[in-house]
Amino acid sequence: xxxxxxxxxxxxxxxxxLTTQAMESELTxxxxxxxxxxxxxxxxxxxxxxxxxxxxxLNVESATLTPLVAALVKKGWVIQxxxxxxxxxxxxxxxxxxxxxxxxxxxxxxxxxxxxxxGLDTVQIENARKVIEQAVKNLEK
Numbered sequence: 001x002x003x004x005x006x007x008x009x010x011x012x013x014x015x016x017x018l019t020t021q022a023m024e025s026e027l028t029x030x031x032x033x034x035x036x037x038x039x040x041x042x043x044x045x046x047x048x049x050x051x052x053x054x055x056x057x058l059n060v061e062s063a064t065l066t067p068l069v070a071a072l073v074k075k076g077w078v079i080q081x082x083x084x085x086x087x088x089x090x091x092x093x094x095x096x097x098x099x100x101x102x103x104x105x106x107x108x109x110x111x112x113x114x115x116x117x118x119g120l121d122t123v124q125i126e127n128a129r130k131v132i133e134q135a136v137k138n139l140e141k
Contacts, residue, residue, distance in 0.1 A: 012132065019112050026108040030101070031075065035060075035068055040077065040102045043092050050083065051090040077101055 004010055023034040032040070035058065042057055043049050055065050069092065072078040077098030083089035094102065117125055 022112045023108045030105045036072055043094050044102055048091050048093045051092055
């Protein structure tokens with residue numbers, strides 16, 4: 001095993017890529033990509049969400065988010081309207097069809113996590129999470 005293959009970064013990247021592929025695979029049959037699912041998820045969590053806030057949550061540029069939201073609006077799952085407090089800002093909300101469609105989709109994170117963490121106990125999983133969390137905090141400083 002090479003030094004690269006022994007690095008934590010290598011395994012984090014592999015985990016990210018494989019979970020991303022698994023999510024895309026699971027969501028395709030529901031007419032969604034993973035970022036669109038995350039958009040629906042975050043809107044469903046709060047009811048209405050400012051598009052700028054969603055952009056911050058997802059850590060994406062406006063140029064990335066805008067066409068994703070437009071596709072969800074076109075499918076009839078999201079409505080987008082100007083904010084009452086700032087007409088330049090847009091607010092997102094799920095339509096009745098969006099709520100129904102989103103609630104019919106099994107949460108891909110739970111399914112993938114279950115598969116990925118098979119054979120690991122809760123202490124191992126929590127220790128791994130703590131290590132990665134601290135590494136992220138160190139890099140954010």
